[in-house]
Amino acid sequence: MPETPTFLAERLKTEGEKTAAFFASLTAEQWTAEVYTEGETWAVRNVLAHYVTAEKGFIQIFANIQAGGSGAPDDFDIDRYNASQQEKTRELTPAELLEQFIAVRAEMTAWVVRLNEADLEKRGRHPFLGQATLAEMVKMVYRHNQIHLRDLRKIL
Numbered sequence: 732m733p734e735t736p737t738f739l740a741e742r743l744k745t746e747g748e749k750t751a752a753f754f755a756s757l758t759a760e761q762w763t764a765e766v767y768t769e770g771e772t773w774a775v776r777n778v779l780a781h782y783v784t785a786e787k788g789f790i791q792i793f794a795n796i797q798a799g800g801s802g803a804p805d806d807f808d809i810d811r812y813n814a815s816q817q818e819k820t821r822e823l824t825p826a827e828l829l830e831q832f833i834a835v836r837a838e839m840t841a842w843v844v845r846l847n848e849a850d851l852e853k854r855g856r857h858p859f860l861g862q863a864t865l866a867e868m869v870k871m872v873y874r875h876n877q878i879h880l881r882d883l884r885k886i887l
Contacts, residue, residue: 734851734866734870735848735851736843736844736845736846736847736848736850736851737844739843739851739866739869739870740840740841740843740844742870742873743836743839743840743843743869743872743873744836744840746873746876746877747832747833747836747837747840747873747876750782750832750836750876750880751829751832751833751836753880753883754779754825754828754829754832755829757775757825757887761775761887762774762775762776762825763775763776764886764887765886766778766879766882766883766886767882770810771814771817773817775883775886775887776825776828777817778879778882778883779825779828779829779832780816780817780820780823780828781813781816781817781879782832782875782876782879783820783828783831783832783835784813784816784817784819784820785813785816785875786832786835786836786839786872787835788812788816788858789839789868789872790835790838790839790842792855792857792858792868793842793865793868793869794842795855796853796854796855796865796868797846797850797853797865799853800855801855801856802855802856802857803855803856803857803858804856805856807856807858809858809859812858839872843869846865850865851864851865851866851869852864852865852866853865855868857871859871
């Protein structure tokens with residue numbers, strides 16, 4: 732199937748629903764299970780916080796590219812950004828993070844469905860991918876979730 736805004740928005744919606752259902756099913760003990768231990772230790776809760784803050788940032792970067800901008804700044808440090816965002820979300824409960832994830836995914840999905848096919852070909856700098864098209868960046872949003880979910884499932 733061709734990668735149209737409608738197709739990509741539907742993938743975001745479907746994957747977002749799966750992700751929300753996964754997190755909603757966790758027990759209190761599972762939220763504190765350590766997932767990543769290199770550098771700063773991340774528990775399951777940190778991964779959901781990462782989804783929320785990354786997606787909020789992606790919406791800004793993608794809108795910049797759609798408007799003709801260059802995307803993420805050349806000096807963008809993804810590790811520094813992730814650490815600062817973890818600090819900003821430290822006090823949020825898992826339920827609050829899940830609510831925020833559902834809201835930001837709905838915002839991302841609504842934004843993508845309003846794109847046209849020419850927008851999907853616009854290029855800019857993604858924090859992880861480097862130079863890429865908006866279509867590639869949007870796909871990375873739900874693939875990013877899938878990668879971390881695979882790691883979570885292994886731990887849990």
